Amino acid sequence: MKRFLDGFHRGLTWLMAAMVGILIIPVTLQIVSRYTALIPSWIWTEELSRFLFIWMIMLGSMVAVREGTHFVVDVLPQLPPRPHAAVQIVADLGVLVFAGIFTWYGIEFVKFGWNQTSELADLPMPFIFAAWPLAGLTWIVFLGEHFVRNFRIVAGRAPA
């Protein structure tokens, strides 16, 4: 299971990095096309870059749940490992509710966009909306891993 999750995590990270790299291309094309006649000024460069950007954010949000890097505000003092794990379970439950909403309504979101295409480039919108349910599901999977780890710490069966 751990190996599967590691692989999945690496895949998502790679895709996210690819999005960042590819993003530069349409924006550059947009500038080049404005000042030279080398390429026609495609109107879809702006739209395509926005869609890549959406995927980058959603992929990054998935990666960050596993890595535990979403911004958290530490108002409470540093707790010993077991109470800390217990608080973490409660916090993760909150994220789980949100993940459920994204999954459930995300599917609706994709259905809603089923026959839509984007305004400029005629891309099918489900490709973009699919990022939401996918993010929801991925969060649930990664949260499951957190729950197992934290429950074991609370139960005293694993070193913190």
Added chain:
Amino acid sequence: MMSAALAPGQAAIVLFGTFFTLFLLRVPVAFALGLACLPILAFEPRLSPMMLLNETFKAYNSFILLAVPFYLLTASLMNTGGVTDRLVRLSRSMVGHFPGALAQINVLLSVFFAGISGSSTADAASQSKIFIDAQVKEGYGLSFSIAITAVSAVLAVIIPPSILMIVWGGVISTSIGAMYLAGFLPGILIAAAQMVTVHVYAKIYNYPVYPRATLKEFFYAGWISIPALLTAFIIVGGVLLGWFTPTESAAVAVLYTTLLSVFIYREMSFKQFYDALVETGRLSSIALFCVGTASAFGWLLAYYQIPRALLENVSTWGMGITQAGFFIAFVFLVVGCFLDAIPAIIIFGTILQPLAASVGMNPVHFAIIGIVSLAFGLVTPPYGLCLMISCSVAGVPIRFALKDTLIMLIPMILMLAAIIIWPDIPLILPRLIAPELLK
């Protein structure tokens, strides 16, 4: 809007109450903002949780915010590609002979960095690695070293280009070019205040000094830094001259820095480039994901007309421009302790904008007060991102560097007060260079 089932007051209590409870329970800020919308969405017959997806989609589907990953990428590329090294050398030749040499270099490098990158977190991350260890080795206090690195990092969003200004321009529709010009002087003043602070510390604790660089060294350091310094002119000048939009200028910064690193300074491998992409993706997506849920939260605030309800009282106070300026700065300073700057702009910038307009404050003056205050929020706990980054690089808890950080903030806050009292400080450059942008 009469048909809303909840009164503004009730909705505000539910929204803020849920948000603060979740956030005390250590739910990540981005999720806490989204979850806080749920009770309302469940209760209000005309709304459904679908709105969360719609609003996040609308927030991310923005060409303006695309500048965020580009500026972060520029910063990572500068560090791996040797641009930063040249700028360190130039800074050293300029201020190395001042008391507290290395710390002065730290501040000056942040100024140069700020002119190229628009991201304070990138500045804090890279300079913490460069300076904290090096300063401690030379006998500077650890807490002083962390604090000066963190507070100088805030310059990156005050001196143009700046991610916060781009976001501000997108949300509150103020000219980004005018804000770029307006941010320059306040940034230099705050940097000067920091250098004075370092000087005082250096005198008290007897921090080391480097021998004065010869003129030849200075010119050589300046010469090899020219390609790097040009970046600032390309980015800021390009926007002012209308060559490209702020987002495009950020993409140009990426291309230019890549060119420098690969062809001129030749210090970057493919692996390093990939690592920079991953780092950029990670940092920008967690910040931007937050923007999405903050927009949903802000949308609900607007739906119940909560900002108007809040301001009804304030506008009867009869404030002038200066009082309103202090009030705005106070709100942003407090908010900045708890919230990331981007969601803070979206939520509170839009709330305060009518107040600023009603007292006749120039929108650019308003923007600079807001941005400088929020920039200070980057080093104020509990949620001070730059301070958190510097402390985590140094491997100590935040409270360790708290005292020195707060001491250094005092002169900076005096500068903020000056900016509020004398609107000319931010406004003089745009007035001289591009008066048409101020209209």
